[in-house]
Amino acid sequence: MELRHLRYFIAVAEELHFGRAARRLRLAQPPLSQQIRSLEEKLGLRLFHRTSRKVELTPEGSAFLERARLVLSHADGAFEFGRAASRGEAGRLTIGFVTSAVYNLVPDILREFHRVRPKVQIRCFEMNPEEQLIALRHHKLDVAFVRTPVREEGLESMLLAHEPLVLARSAGEGEEAAGGPVRLADFKAEEFIMLPRTLAPLYHDLVVTACQRAGFQPRFNQEAGEWQTALALVAAGLGVMLVPESLRQWRRPGVVYHALRTRTGELSLELVWRQAGPQPLVEAFAATAKVVAAGTRGLSG
Structure with a gap:
C-alpha cells in the first residue's frame, strides 16, 4: 500500500462519488475505481457499498477512514518537517558552551535563534573546551562556544567576540x-x-x-x-x-x-563546528551568531 492509495480512498470517502473524487484528484474515473478495488483486495475489506445511484462507506470503511486520515496527516507532517529541516528551520541542535560565555553574548544568540527558528529543538551542555572538542569529533555536539582558538583539521571556527x-x-x-x-x-x-x-x-x-x-x-x-x-x-x-x-x-x-x-x-569567544557536507541547521545558527555578535560590542572588543 502506498500513500497515494490513502489519498484516493479519502477523496472517494469524502465525496461519496467516484466522478467528483476523480475530478478532485485530477484523475480519470476508471483508474480511480481500479485503485480502490486494488486497495480493498490488499486490505481484505470491502470499503464501499456501490450501487448505480450512490456510494456509501461500509462500517469497515468508516473505521478505516479515521485511521487513513491520521496516517496521511502524520506523513504530511513528516514531509513538511523534512523540508523545514533542509532549510535549517526544524530539527535538533546540540550546543556546548564554556561557563564564562553565558554571561554576555551566548544568551542573546540563543534567544534570537529561537525567535527566528522556533521549531528547532535546542539542547545546551556546559563543558570545558577539551570536552567540547571531543564531543564535536564524536558527533555528540553540533556547535561549541569556546574560549581557546581552534585550528584543527576537520573543524571550522568563527570569531564572535573578544573581551x-x-x-x-x-x-x-x-x-x-x-x-x-x-x-x-x-x-x-x-x-x-x-x-x-x-x-x-x-x-x-x-x-x-x-x-x-x-x-x-x-x-x-x-x-x-x-x-x-x-x-x-x-x-x-x-x-x-x-x-x-x-x-x-x-x-x-x-x-x-x-x-x-x-x-x-583579551579572551576570544569562537563558535566551532565540524566541517562536513550541507548542514542547514549549523549554517543557520552560525549565521545568526554572526549577526548578533556584529550587533553587540563583539568584534569591536
Whole structure:
C-alpha cells in the first residue's frame, strides 16, 4: 500500500462519488475505481457499498477512514518537517558552551535563534573546551562556544567576540560593584585565585603573562573549578582574580570589578563546528551568531 492509495480512498470517502473524487484528484474515473478495488483486495475489506445511484462507506470503511486520515496527516507532517529541516528551520541542535560565555553574548544568540527558528529543538551542555572538542569529533555536539582558538583539521571556527580582563577583588562595606580603573602592578603583593590550567589553558596563560608584564610573578593560593566558586572565594577575601569583563553581569555580592589602565590581552569567544557536507541547521545558527555578535560590542572588543 502506498500513500497515494490513502489519498484516493479519502477523496472517494469524502465525496461519496467516484466522478467528483476523480475530478478532485485530477484523475480519470476508471483508474480511480481500479485503485480502490486494488486497495480493498490488499486490505481484505470491502470499503464501499456501490450501487448505480450512490456510494456509501461500509462500517469497515468508516473505521478505516479515521485511521487513513491520521496516517496521511502524520506523513504530511513528516514531509513538511523534512523540508523545514533542509532549510535549517526544524530539527535538533546540540550546543556546548564554556561557563564564562553565558554571561554576555551566548544568551542573546540563543534567544534570537529561537525567535527566528522556533521549531528547532535546542539542547545546551556546559563543558570545558577539551570536552567540547571531543564531543564535536564524536558527533555528540553540533556547535561549541569556546574560549581557546581552534585550528584543527576537520573543524571550522568563527570569531564572535573578544573581551578584556578586569580585576575582581573583595568589596569593602557599602562599596559599589564597579570600581575605577587600577594598575595591575598595585596588586603584586596580593594572592591570586585561578582556574586550573587543565580547564582553561588560554585564560591561565593570559593571566600569568599579564602579571609578568606588570613586573611580578602571580602567587596562586586557591584554585576553583567554576567561575562562581572562584568569585565566591574573592568575595570571602581570599585573593584577587583577573576575570573576563562579561562576568561583571553576574553581580556577585561582595565583589568589586576594576578595569585595568593598561590592557593586558583579551579572551576570544569562537563558535566551532565540524566541517562536513550541507548542514542547514549549523549554517543557520552560525549565521545568526554572526549577526548578533556584529550587533553587540563583539568584534569591536
